[in-house]
Amino acid sequence: MNTLQSATAEAPLKIYVWLDFVCPYCLIGDALLKQAVAGLDVEVIWKPFELRPYPTPTLKPEDDYLQTVWKRHVYPTAEF
Incomplete structure (x- = not known):
């Protein structure tokens, strides 16, 4: 029996997640x-x-910098 199966048989597995609510990667x-x-x-x-x-x-929002950053970095990462 693997660790996840044994953990869920006794009690639910708890996962703690720390995140920034405004971070697109989060x-x-x-x-x-x-x-x-x-x-x-x-x-x-x-x-x-x-x-x-x-x-x-x-x-x-109308500046080129913001649109460029999102097109080069955020959008490609979000396509999973």
């Missing part, structure tokens, strides 16, 4: 975790962790 990780534990007796416990607790000045 959102991707959330979706992957939900897929991984689907159908299992697992309790996911969410904990806040701010990667950047003090905000930087907001970028203007």
Whole structure:
């Protein structure tokens, strides 16, 4: 019997997740975790962790920089 099976036979497995609620990569990780534990007796416990607790000045949505960063880095990573 593997560890996951023995853990779920006695009590649900607990997974603690620390994430930044505004981080796009944390959102991707959330979706992957939900897929991984689907159908299992697992309790996911969410904990806040701010990667950047003090905000930087907001970028203007019409600036090229913001669109370029999302097209090059965020969108390709989100295609899983």
